[in-house]
Amino acid sequence: MTTLLTFPGQGAQRPGMLHALPAHPEVTRTLEEACDGLGQGLSELDSADALRSTQAVQLSLLIAGVASARLLADAGCEPDMVLGLSIGAYPAAVAAGSLTFADALQLVRLRGALMQQAYPSGYGMSAVIGLSLAQVERLVAGQFREEEPVYVANINSAEQIVVAGHENGLARLAEAAVRDFHARKVHRIAISVPSHCMLLSGAASQMRVAFDRVTVSPPRCTYVSASSARALFQADAIRDDLAFNMARQVHWHDAATHARERGARLAIEALPGATLTSLCRPVFADGGEAVSLCQAPLATVLALHSRL
Known part of the structure; x- marks a missing residue:
């Protein structure tokens, strides 16, 4: 064992x-x-x-x-x-x-x-529940802005993907995930920095x-x-x-x-x-x-x- x-x-x-x-x-x-x-x-x-x-x-x-x-x-x-x-x-x-x-x-x-x-403020991470990696990658591509970037950070399971980046980008992504892709849930994680990205x-x-x-x-x-x-x-x-x-x-x-x-x-x-x-x-x-x-x-x- x-x-x-x-x-x-x-x-x-x-x-x-x-x-x-x-x-x-x-x-x-x-x-x-x-x-x-x-x-x-x-x-x-x-x-x-x-x-x-x-x-x-x-x-x-x-x-x-x-x-x-x-x-x-x-x-x-x-x-x-x-x-x-x-x-x-x-x-x-x-x-x-x-x-x-x-x-x-x-x-x-x-x-x-x-x-x-x-990144003392203005950044963080959100978990997207109920979408595939391909769907989250499409969301990230659609919501990315040079001044408010977002990135795929954690691939925790087939339907739990964590995104990191600027809080405004995360907010836009959360709204689009539910509205356009019908994600079950998007929630901010208790992390105040954009981990696991460039x-x-x-x-x-x-x-x-x-x-x-x-x-x-x-x-x-x-x-x-x-x-x-x-x-x-x-x-x-x-x-x-x-x-x-x-x-x-x-x-x-x-x-x-x-x-x-x-x-x-x-x-x-x-x-x-x-x-x-x-x-x-x-x-x-x-x-x-x-x-x-x-x-x-x-x-x-x-x-x-x-x-x-």
């Missing part, structure tokens, strides 16, 4: 998420390391006010992801594969042993700051420079990239994936399918997410399971791991 540990991206955050993590020695250790390494208290990261900052959101998701992985490992549930969406790739890399937690904290602090500085190419290049100052190691388990939807085994490939993923499209459905084809049978989503679990369930429907740590008791998750 092969276990895939998935790590959510921005949009999964909620106020108090770090304070709500399970009471466990590995969680406590993770929180203490984070506070010491960042020189910040938990309330400076996961309060409602703090989570208005892209940097605080990304740090909180990193910390929660690493705490989840350590909690599971302590209970004997080590992942055979890891897969993270956007910022989720960083705790995935830590869980795989490719990146130290201390280095990840500093890199993610920089990542969030670069993204926030590049708008963040400059910030990604700066991240790549920062990676020259840290050690990235070959993974202990299979690291699956949500950008390329392929397993990566070389340190340099993982370094490139982490540095540039903010500016590259997410191919979540293809990445989860690749993990399934490589033998994954149980997909466990790290705290505090549940969306990736809903996206993984159709992929794992035939003889597999997808479960979220925030929806199922730890004992249930461990029983599934033991049984499958």
Whole structure:
């Protein structure tokens, strides 16, 4: 049996998420390391006010992801594969042993700051539900303006496509999606930057420079990239994936399918997410399971791991 540990991206955050993590020695250790390494208290990261900052959101998701992985490992549930969406790739890399937690904290602090500085306001992301990729691509082409650009960002499933760009372009696209293409729903995601498109190419290049100052190691388990939807085994490939993923499209459905084809049978989503679990369930429907740590008791998750 092969276990895939998935790590959510921005949009999964909620106020108090770090304070709500399970009471466990590995969680406590993770929180203490984070506070010491960042020189910040938990309330400076996961309060409602703090989570208005892209940097605080990304740090909180990193910390929660690493705490989840350590909690599971302590209970004997080590992942055979890891897969993270956007910022989720960083705790995935830590869980795989490719990146130290201390280095990840500093890199993610920089990542969030670069993204926030590049687009402090007026940009974001919207999820389009009920349309195909081809239909969303037509919408994007019709609503694109040089001064108010929009781009296809995340291909999460056959009928869930995320678009990034200027808020005016997103508003026009949402209206056209429902009016002209009869989308079931279009909603803004709790992300204030235009991730996973060329708008963040400059910030990604700066991240790549920062990676020259840290050690990235070959993974202990299979690291699956949500950008390329392929397993990566070389340190340099993982370094490139982490540095540039903010500016590259997410191919979540293809990445989860690749993990399934490589033998994954149980997909466990790290705290505090549940969306990736809903996206993984159709992929794992035939003889597999997808479960979220925030929806199922730890004992249930461990029983599934033991049984499958």
